Amino acid sequence: MAQVPQTFFDALAVRTWCGLALEALGRAREEIDAINVYPVADGDTGTNLYLTVESAVTAVEAVFAGHEMGSGSAAGGEPSLSDAVRAMAHGALIGARGNSGTILAQLLRGMAQVLGADGEAPHTDGQGLRLALRHAADSARQAVAHPVEGTVLTVASAAADAADGAEGDCGTVSRAAYEGARAALAATPGQLAVLRRAGVVDAGGRGLVAVLAALVETLTGEAPRAVARGHAREDAVSDEAGDCADIRSPGVTAGAPTKAGPAFEVIYLLEAGDSAVTRLRARLDALGDSLVVVGGDGLWNVHVHVDDAGAAVEAGVEAGRPYRIRITHFGAGDVHTTGAERPPRERAQRAVVAVVPGEGLAGLYAEAGATTVLARPGEPPASGELVEAVRRAHAREVVLLPNDAELRHTAAAAAEQARADGIRVALIPTRSAVQGIAALAVHEPGRRFDEDVVAMTSAAGATRYAEVAVAERQSWTMAGICQAGDVLGLIDGDVAVIGSDVTVTAEIVLDRMLSAGGELVTLVLGDEAPEPVAAHLETRVREAYLAVDTVVYRGGRQGAVLLIGVE
Numbered sequence: 001m002a003q004v005p006q007t008f009f010d011a012l013a014v015r016t017w018c019g020l021a022l023e024a025l026g027r028a029r030e031e032i033d034a035i036n037v038y039p040v041a042d043g044d045t046g047t048n049l050y051l052t053v054e055s056a057v058t059a060v061e062a063v064f065a066g067h068e069m070g071s072g073s074a075a076g077g078e079p080s081l082s083d084a085v086r087a088m089a090h091g092a093l094i095g096a097r098g099n100s101g102t103i104l105a106q107l108l109r110g111m112a113q114v115l116g117a118d119g120e121a122p123h124t125d126g127q128g129l130r131l132a133l134r135h136a137a138d139s140a141r142q143a144v145a146h147p148v149e150g151t152v153l154t155v156a157s158a159a160a161d162a163a164d165g166a167e168g169d170c171g172t173v174s175r176a177a178y179e180g181a182r183a184a185l186a187a188t189p190g191q192l193a194v195l196r197r198a199g200v201v202d203a204g205g206r207g208l209v210a211v212l213a214a215l216v217e218t219l220t221g222e223a224p225r226a227v228a229r230g231h232a233r234e235d236a237v238s239d240e241a242g243d244c245a246d247i248r249s250p251g252v253t254a255g256a257p258t259k260a261g262p263a264f265e266v267i268y269l270l271e272a273g274d275s276a277v278t279r280l281r282a283r284l285d286a287l288g289d290s291l292v293v294v295g296g297d298g299l300w301n302v303h304v305h306v307d308d309a310g311a312a313v314e315a316g317v318e319a320g321r322p323y324r325i326r327i328t329h330f331g332a333g334d335v336h337t338t339g340a341e342r343p344p345r346e347r348a349q350r351a352v353v354a355v356v357p358g359e360g361l362a363g364l365y366a367e368a369g370a371t372t373v374l375a376r377p378g379e380p381p382a383s384g385e386l387v388e389a390v391r392r393a394h395a396r397e398v399v400l401l402p403n404d405a406e407l408r409h410t411a412a413a414a415a416e417q418a419r420a421d422g423i424r425v426a427l428i429p430t431r432s433a434v435q436g437i438a439a440l441a442v443h444e445p446g447r448r449f450d451e452d453v454v455a456m457t458s459a460a461g462a463t464r465y466a467e468v469a470v471a472e473r474q475s476w477t478m479a480g481i482c483q484a485g486d487v488l489g490l491i492d493g494d495v496a497v498i499g500s501d502v503t504v505t506a507e508i509v510l511d512r513m514l515s516a517g518g519e520l521v522t523l524v525l526g527d528e529a530p531e532p533v534a535a536h537l538e539t540r541v542r543e544a545y546l547a548v549d550t551v552v553y554r555g556g557r558q559g560a561v562l563l564i565g566v567e
Contacts (some may be wrong), residue, residue, distance in 0.1 A: 009115070009170045010123035011084035013218055015064060018057045018088060020214035025050040028210050035200035038151065038192060039099060039290045040261070040305065043347075045203035047391055048098030052105055053211070055095020056088045063087040081123055082116035089113075093301050094269060094324075097388065099290055100204030102267070102303040103152055104211070106143045106294035110136030126166070126173045133177055134160040145281065145291035150192030152204030158184030159212060171220040178212040178224060185209050262288045262305040264366055265328040266312040268374075270300045272320025280319040287311055310363035313556070317359070325359060325374035327366040328392050350445045350452070351395035354436050355381060355403045355411075358558030361433050361524060368440050370401075376557070380407060386414035390423060397424045397449050399456060401439060405431040405493060426453040431493065432465035433555070434522050434565025463522075463567045464513050466491045467560040468506045470528075487561075503533045506562055507540055513566045514545055521548060522565035524555040529562050 025032075025046065032046030063079045079087075089105070089112035096105035114132040115124055124132070137160040141147050162180025166173045188202040189195040195202055217223040272280070277293060277300055284291050288306030295301050302322070306312045309327045316322035352370040356362045362372045371393040373381050390398050398418065402411035408429055415425040426449070430436045439456035447455075471486045477495035482488060489497030489509035496512065499505035510521065521541055523534055538550045555563065 008123035008125060009081070009129055009219065011064075011079045011081050013123075013170075014081070014084035014088055015060050017215050017218040018053065018060050020217055021211045022050070022053045022057050024210040024214050025053055025207060028206070032203050032206050032210075035198075035206065036203040037198045037200060038194050038202065039148075040265070043394060044098060044392060045100045045207065048101040049104060049204070049207040049211075051097045051388060052092050052095055052101035056091040056108065058095075059087040059091025060084055082118070085112040085115045090299075093295050093299065096294070096301045096303075097267070098265075099292060099303055100152055100207060102292045102294055102301055103140050103144065103204065104208065105301060106140040106292075107136040107156055107208070109294065109296070110139035113139070124170070126169045129170045129173045130163045130166065133163045133173075136160070140294075143292055143294045145285050145293075146289070148192065150188040150190075150195060151202050152208050154188065154191065155181045155184045155202065155205035155208050159208070169219075171216070174212070174215045174219045178209070178216045181205070181209050181212050262290075262307050263329060264307065264309040264312075265290075265303070265305050266309050266325070267301070267303045267327075268313065268316055268322040268325040270295075270302050270316050270320050270322050271298055272300060272316075273298065276319040280315055283315045284312060287315070309366050310360065313359040313363065317557075322359075323374075323376055323379065325362060325372075326389070326392075327362050327372045327374075329366045329369050329371065348393070348395040348445075350397040350399070350449065351393035352399045352401065352440060352443060353386070353389045353393050354401040354440070355386070355407060356433055356436070357403070357560070358524075358526065358555035360554040360556035361558065362556075364553055365436070365440065368443075370440060375404065375407075376559070380404070380410070383410045383413040383417065386411060387417045390414065390418040390425065391421070395423070398426070399439075399443070399453060400425055400427045401430045401436040401460075402427070403430045403433045403436040405429075424449065428453065428457050428460055430460045432463075432467070432563065432565070433558075434465050434524060434563050435460040435463045437522060437553075438463040438565065438567055459567070463565050464492060464516075464518075466496075466509050466513060466564040466566075468502060468509060468562040468564070469560045502530050502561055503536050506533055506537060506564070510537055510540065510564060510566075511544075513564065514541070514548065518545075518548055518566040520565075520567045521550045522563075522567070523550065523552045524558065524563035524565075525552065526555050526558045526561050526563075533562065 029046035029050050033043045036043050036045040063083050067079045089109040092105035092108045096102045111132040114135045137156040140156055141153050147153050159177040159181035163173050163177040166176035185201050185205045188205055213224045281293055284304045288304050290305040292303045293300055304312055313325060354365050354370045355373045355375050356365055357375055362374050365372045371389050373385055373389045375381050400411055400415055402408055411427055415427045418425045428439055439460040442455045442459045444452055467490050469488050471482045471484055471488050473484050475482055479495045479498050482498050487499045487502050487505045488495050489505045497505050497508050523537060525534055534552045541548050541550050
């Protein structure tokens with residue numbers, strides 16, 4: 001059904017555009033995933049763009065809902081253009097996924113900075129839209145540490161260039177931008193060798209063309225021609241070809257050079273000032289590549305590919321407050337094509353997705369091959385975040401480790417949703433990160449799925465878990481009344497010891513756990529753990545318990561002062 005054209009670009013147009021863009025990316029998601037070969041052939045660009053726009057849609061709908069309920073500045077009316085575009089940009093920023101999603105978030109933010117500059121303006125005209133598209137392209141290019149031509153940045157610049165030469169209303173400008181982007185997309189194989197050898201156009205650019213097509217439909221009421229499938233050609237796209245160069249699944253090029261790249265993708269939101277972010281950019285640029293830092297006004301989205309995931313997160317900790325940290329291990333099947341030309345991977349047969357409470361543990365799990373979701377105290381992940389992590393794992397079979405008793409139902413909901421996508425998911429009800437470590441230690445992707453799940457479940461179940469934490473308030477517990485500031489020792493989820501010293505309390509807890517036997521003690525130290533506690537407990541185990549080994553990890557800001565596991 002044709003859309004009613006929006007003569008001016010106002011709040012309703014923003015809402016319509018976001019909705020149509022989400023629908024367009026939903027239709028093209030699998031196709032875009034299939035042509036994702038740069039910078040990493042991990043087959044998720046379409047999914048990442050979809051999730052980024054989905055977050056923008058949610059934010060815009062929330063603004064409209066607020067005004068409909070009379071909570072906005074114009075009670076009961078429509079939000080202003082400024083309200084709508086700022087919500088769109090903020091939603092995309094906090095929900096940005098992957099390299100292309102992060103760049104798209106900056107494109108939307110760049111537009112919002114122009115369109116929302118006059119907070120009272122009800123709408124903008126063609127000139128305003130031209131300025132917005134230009135600022136969007138320029139700011140996105142500035143956000144990327146080392147811009148590469150033949151990517152979404154090239155397509156965005158071409159859209160802005162075409163819009164600059166267009167005279168007329170918003171519909172005319174949007175159509176010019178779309179046609180410029182479409183032509184630039186067709187030319188990307190000639191600019192980037194990895195695309196030419198794989199026979200595809202740039203995946204991120206293809207997604208941006210879909211978003212601009214939605215803008216045309218919003219402002220003119222007419223959708224551009226539908227996308228055709230096939231193979232990419234280096235010449236311009238013919239009129240019969242549709243929205244972009246024809247596309248096929250990439251194939252292997254005989255004799256193509258290969259180049260290893262960083263092993264991890266690290267993404268997090270960061271609360272920090274401008275000067276701290278400037279220093280962060282320099283540090284992350286030295287650690288890896290594909291660095292994109294977008295945002296401003298104290299909130300940033302950081303994306304980088306590195307070999308040392310822990311160092312990338314620590315750099316964020318030094319700069320400010322990182323959260324919603326996601327670390328993805330590319331693995332041997334992924335190809336990091338910083339200059340190489342290789343095809344995107346097939347789905348892995350099996351992967352592990354784990355919720356972890358601290359940056360240190362996130363790095364540990366990722367190094368073991370798991371896809372991680374970081375859960376900060378008071379900020380448990382939603383089921384949608386777990387589903388997104390399962391999809392990022394890019395496997396036919398996934399073992400899900402919630403590592404928290406309170407996340408069991410959330411994880412179960414995520415598993416059901418992932419199964420609806422055709423992914424075989426097994427949920428192991430781990431109640432602590434130390435149980436997850438035990439399960440991961442016996443994980444063997446080569447054996448049958450059921451056998452692997454049974455072995456991992458048995459290892460987790462055979463691991464008793466405890467934690468040492470500091471009470472935040474007075475409370476009744478199984479061990480009596482605790483006061484704020486007391487040191488609590490919890491065994492299998494229940495308070496067993498109330499003390500005043502971390503080291504002494506930890507020793508009492510460990511002795512109680514080992515009284516029932518054990519062969520291996522795992523200690524995970526939080527940032528607040530006293531320096532001597534690990535050495536003291538290691539000495540205690542060595543002197544008091546024969547044939548019991550101890551391993552120590554640093555968990556970072558994990559909430560608990562200390563996690564203890566006994567197998």
